[in-house]
Amino acid sequence: MLRLDGINKIFGGLTALEDVSLSVTRGSITGIIGPNGAGKTTLFNIVTGLYTQTSGQVYLGEKNISLFAPETLAGLGLVRTFQNVELFGQMTVLENVMVGLHTRSKSGIFSCAFKIPSQIREEKYIKEKGLKWLEFTGLADCADLTACNLPFGKGRLLEISRALAVEPQIILMDEPAAGLNSRETVELASLIRRIKELGITVVLVEHDMELVMDICESIIVLNLGKKLAQGTPREIQENPAVISAYLGEG
Amino acid sequence: MTKERRQILIFLFFAAAVLVIPFFLKGSYFLNVLVFIGINTMLAVALNLLLGYAGQISLGHAAFFGLGAYISGILTTRFPVDPWLAMMLAGFCAAGLAFVIGFPILKLKGHYLAMATLGFGIIMYIIFNETVGWTGGPSGLSSIPNLHIGSLFFDNDWNNYYLIWIFTLGIMLLSINLSQSRIGRALRAIHDSEVAARVMGVNVRILKVQIFTVSALLSAVAGSLYAHTMTFISPVAFGFNFSVELVTMVIIGGLGSIYGSFLGAAILTLLPELLRVFQDFDIVIYGLMLILITMFMPGGLISGIETLAKFVVSRIRGKQSNA
Numbered sequence: 001m002l003r004l005d006g007i008n009k010i011f012g013g014l015t016a017l018e019d020v021s022l023s024v025t026r027g028s029i030t031g032i033i034g035p036n037g038a039g040k041t042t043l044f045n046i047v048t049g050l051y052t053q054t055s056g057q058v059y060l061g062e063k064n065i066s067l068f069a070p071e072t073l074a075g076l077g078l079v080r081t082f083q084n085v086e087l088f089g090q091m092t093v094l095e096n097v098m099v100g101l102h103t104r105s106k107s108g109i110f111s112c113a114f115k116i117p118s119q120i121r122e123e124k125y126i127k128e129k130g131l132k133w134l135e136f137t138g139l140a141d142c143a144d145l146t147a148c149n150l151p152f153g154k155g156r157l158l159e160i161s162r163a164l165a166v167e168p169q170i171i172l173m174d175e176p177a178a179g180l181n182s183r184e185t186v187e188l189a190s191l192i193r194r195i196k197e198l199g200i201t202v203v204l205v206e207h208d209m210e211l212v213m214d215i216c217e218s219i220i221v222l223n224l225g226k227k228l229a230q231g232t233p234r235e236i237q238e239n240p241a242v243i244s245a246y247l248g249e250g
Numbered sequence: 251m252t253k254e255r256r257q258i259l260i261f262l263f264f265a266a267a268v269l270v271i272p273f274f275l276k277g278s279y280f281l282n283v284l285v286f287i288g289i290n291t292m293l294a295v296a297l298n299l300l301l302g303y304a305g306q307i308s309l310g311h312a313a314f315f316g317l318g319a320y321i322s323g324i325l326t327t328r329f330p331v332d333p334w335l336a337m338m339l340a341g342f343c344a345a346g347l348a349f350v351i352g353f354p355i356l357k358l359k360g361h362y363l364a365m366a367t368l369g370f371g372i373i374m375y376i377i378f379n380e381t382v383g384w385t386g387g388p389s390g391l392s393s394i395p396n397l398h399i400g401s402l403f404f405d406n407d408w409n410n411y412y413l414i415w416i417f418t419l420g421i422m423l424l425s426i427n428l429s430q431s432r433i434g435r436a437l438r439a440i441h442d443s444e445v446a447a448r449v450m451g452v453n454v455r456i457l458k459v460q461i462f463t464v465s466a467l468l469s470a471v472a473g474s475l476y477a478h479t480m481t482f483i484s485p486v487a488f489g490f491n492f493s494v495e496l497v498t499m500v501i502i503g504g505l506g507s508i509y510g511s512f513l514g515a516a517i518l519t520l521l522p523e524l525l526r527v528f529q530d531f532d533i534v535i536y537g538l539m540l541i542l543i544t545m546f547m548p549g550g551l552i553s554g555i556e557t558l559a560k561f562v563v564s565r566i567r568g569k570q571s572n573a
Contacts, residue, residue, distance in 0.1 A: 048449060074451030086446035088439045090506075098432070099439045103451035105432050109460055112431035113424040119431065126432060166451060 001026035001201050002047070002078075002170055007056035009042055009225075016042045018225045020056070024170070024218070029192060029202045031212040033236075034222035035245065040205040041083065043222070044174055048080045049073050060170070075103045077169035081159045083178060083205075089148035093139060093158055096147050097130040100165025104129070130165060137161040137191060153184040160191065170201040177208040189215050213237070221245070257430075261423060264509070268415050272408060281407040283523060288414035289476050290515035294499040295425050295508055296468035301497065302505035303429060304461050305441030306356060307364050309493050310371025314466040316378055316488025317344045318473025323394045323483055324384055333397045337474040344470030345463045352459035371493050378485040390484030397478045410479045417475060421468055426508050437461060438506065502543055504550025513551045 002024040009017040017039045024030045032040050045051040047058055049070040057066045060078055068076070088096050105126055107119040134140045137157045142150060150158060156176060163171050176192070177185045185208060192215055196202055206212050212219060213233045221228040221236060223245040229236060236242055275281055297311050321340035325331040331339075355366045378385050385391055396405040397413065404413045428434050439447040440454055448454050477483050495518060503514025521539065525532035547554035 050445065050448075070445075070448040071451050071453045074449060080449055082446070086443045086449075088442035088446065090442055091435065091438055095435055095438075099435050099447070099450050099452070102432060102436055107432060109428065109433055109464060112433045113428045115427045115431075123431060162450065 001028075001061065002203065003059040004043075004047070005057040005059070007043070007046060007058070008054045009039070009046060009051065010054045016225050017046070017053075020222070020225075020227050022220050022227060022230060024201060024203055026201055027196065027199060028217045029196050029204070029215050031216035031219045032203065032205045032222060033207070033209070033212055033219060034228070037224075038222040039225040040222055041174060044080060044172055044205060048078065048172060074166055074168075077167065078172070079163045079166045079168040079170075080172040081156075081163055081174060081176060083174040085152070085155045085159055087147040087150075087155055087158060087162075089146070091147055092143065093145050093147055093150065094127070094130050094134065094143040096158055097133050097162050097165045098126050100133070100162040101126045101129055104165075104167060133161045133165045136164065136194075153180050156180065156184075156188070157191070160195075164195065164200075168200055170203065171195065173202065173204040173206075175205055175207060177206055177211050185211055257426070260509075261426065264422075265419050268419060269412075272411055278407040281411050283519065285407070285410050285414050285479065287512075287516050287519045288411075288418040289472055290496075290499060290519050291418050291512045292421050292472040292475075293469055293496055294503065294511035294515040295421055296465045296472070297496050298500045298503075298506065298508065298511045299425060299428070299437070299461055299468075300465045301500050302507070302511075303434060303437040303441065304458060306458055306462070307360075307497070308367040308462075308465075309364050309490070309497065310367040310369070310374070311465070311469055311496050312488045312490070312492040313371045313374035314344045314348065314469035315473040315476070315492070316374060316483075316485070317347065318470025319477040319483045319488065320378060320385055320391070320473075321470070322474035323391045323477045326395050326478075327391060327393060328384075333395055333478050337397075337471060337478070340474040341467045341470045344473075345467040348463045348466030349459060352462040353455075356455070356458040356462060368490070368493075371490055375485060375489050378488060385485070388485060390482055391477075392482045394477050394481045394483065396481065397475075404479065414475060414479065417471070421471075422508050422512070429506075429508065433457070441506075498540065502540060502550060504552035507550065507552040510550050510552035513555075517551065 004020060004022050007017050007020040008015070020043065032043065034040055042051065046053045049068050049072070052067065057064055059065065060076060063076070065073060065076070065078070088099060105122050107122050111119045131140065131143065134143055137160060139154060139157055139161060142154060147155070147158060160173070160176070177188055180188060189211055192202055192204070216233060218230065219233055219236045220230045221242050228245055229239045229242050231239070271284070272281060293311065293315055297308065300306050300308055318340040321343050322333065322336040325336040325339060326333050351370060355363065355370070358366050379388055381387070396403050398404060402409070404410050436447065436452045436457055439450065439452055440457065444454055499514035499518045500511055501514070502517060503512065504510025521536055522532065525535055528535055543551065
């Protein structure tokens with residue numbers, strides 16, 4: 001599904017990622033873990049087109065997407081959420097999700113300004129789909145609230161709803177559980193499982209080990225910009241290299 | 251009543267008010283002021299699409315207004331071009347120019363974008379002023395023909411009023427439609443978080459250029475209408491001061507509100523007229539009022555009015571439930 005081949009990223013003199021190769025199976029939930037500064041978010045930024053890698057290739061299916069811009073990737077069904085929740089704060093919850101349908105609609109400036117019939121139909125479709133996704137994540141009650149007034153946990157859910165509205169093949173979540181309380185984290189885990197059931201591949205960067213071990217089928221460990229290990233939760237928990245990276249050299 | 255229904259009603263009410271107002275006015279003075287409010291509303295709405303929705307500043311929008319006016323003026327005075335055709339060409343040229351300069355300029359953000367558009371405005375002003383052979387230079391371009399449909403000439407205040415306001419209402423309606431569509435949402439998304447907008451598949455670079463182009467097109471049409479109704483234009487009207495005044499109209503009225511742009515344009519056109527009674531102090535009071543509005547109505551006049559209306563409604567409801 002998603003394959004990285006020899007990714008290097010150098011910021012000035014600092015090597016953030018060094019020869020990272022990994023692959024994510026279609027329809028799986030994959031976790032990327034590692035201590036702070038391991039390069040997890042950098043990796044996400046490269047895959048989603050926000051950064052350009054110094055060298056190496058990224059493939060989505062058979063397609064080489066190494067140099068694609070984020071807006072192109074969204075059209076191909078690759079979408080992400082952010083660690084610090086990037087909502088459209090001044091817009092309503094429903095409007096946020098409706099922006100997610102941007103690539104699934106096509107009326108241009110003039111058809112929108114003149115409200116031609118196909119645009120009116122499309123607008124109706126966008127709204128219905130948007131509401132459907134809000135129901136999926138349980139935010140339908142908040143549809144008309146302004147996004148910046150949402151409590152943090154619901155903001156996270158909104159960001160996920162908006163990403164789902166893109167109808168992605170694969171969704172990358174950057175620390176989806178950060179800042180959530182334990183009840184919200186449990187709900188998040190079940191939401192991620194339901195997303196998987198839709199046939200969407202999920203990749204998440206996460207610090208909450210309990211969550212990662214619980215929902216991920218495959219785990220990739222990064223440390224100091226290098227891939228340390230990849231395997232099932234059990235394999236990772238028993239891997240001596242991983243243990244020493246987390247607990248320090250014994 | 252659905253939100254959409256309510257909005258249609260508000261627009262119809264507004265349009266009806268605009269169309270009947272002249273019947274209640276005596277003399278040409280007020281009609282003239284209202285013509286100016288109409289032209290300024292078109293410009294404020296055009297700038298609002300860029301500034302209020304997409305969140306991209308332009309300190310050179312008077313240049314597009316001037317470009318529209320001069321292209322229309324030059325084509326109809328120096329060549330036998332029909333004024334309507336001249337208006338279309340003016341819009342087309344301004345849009346073309348905006349499209350070409352939009353790509354490099356709109357890569358810039360914040361203060362740098364402000365500086366670049368400011369520079370563009372100044373360059374255009376110098377061109378209006380210095381190409382005396384074409385524009386007439388500082389002494390202006392006169393005897394620009396009026397627009398006409400068959401034998402109906404837009405050469406008196408009454409006709410001009412309807413000409414200008416039909417265009418204004420049209421531009422307002424199109425802008426309202428646009429703001430409530432996927433394009434409008436994408437623009438507001440850019441305003442709130444450019445990176446999230448990109449991840450959602452919004453082609454930010456192209457969309458910014460597109461809205462800049464549309465904004466320039468509308469401003470140039472307003473410029474052309476200005477030239478054909480005033481029949482005289484000179485560079486003073488298209489300088490840096492007016493660019494700043496347009497930005498002020500949009501902000502005072504309310505960023506991202508089409509009716510707000512009308513309010514902003516109306517207030518900034520009316521204030522200097524109303525404040526004449528204070529003679530030399532008018533500029534002080536004018537400045538003071540702008541400061542007070544921005545301090546106490548940070549969302550602009552339109553949100554001030556909305557807050558007030560909600561307050562009144564809740565007070566009335568409160569009294570009813572008490573009784």
